[in-house]
Amino acid sequence: MLSHHDRTELEKIERHLEISDPDLATALREGRRRKPRALKTALLIAMDVAAVTLLVVGLVLPDPGVTLCGILALTGTVWTHVARHRI
Structure with a gap:
């Protein structure tokens, strides 16, 4: 009490x-x-698009650095989605 x-x-x-x-x-x-606020949602979608674009460009180009950046960015966006839905 x-x-x-x-x-x-x-x-x-x-x-x-x-x-x-x-x-x-x-x-x-x-x-x-x-x-959820519209700005946060729009920013998250922009991050998704950028991560997928980086990954695709990295797979097309013979540059493993771009591919690695795409994988890391995509991992970050997936983690953000999971953390956002757990709250």
């Missing part, structure tokens, strides 16, 4: 959150997630 001081501090935090970001406060209260 929380002490009186702890409850008071939590109420202050709750009021501050309600004032500063009411959408987040509502989402936390109702237990639903915030919708």
Whole structure:
């Protein structure tokens, strides 16, 4: 059980959150997630396209460095997708 001081501090935090970001406060209260922002989604799609392009160019050209960069970039984008859906 929380002490009186702890409850008071939590109420202050709750009021501050309600004032500063009411959408987040509502989402936390109702237990639903915030919708992903369009900019983050667009950036993630751009990263996907760039990674696949690097990989294809690396496979066409006889340069193993470009292929390695494509593989690393694609690994990063897959990791980002997996981490994003786990939250």
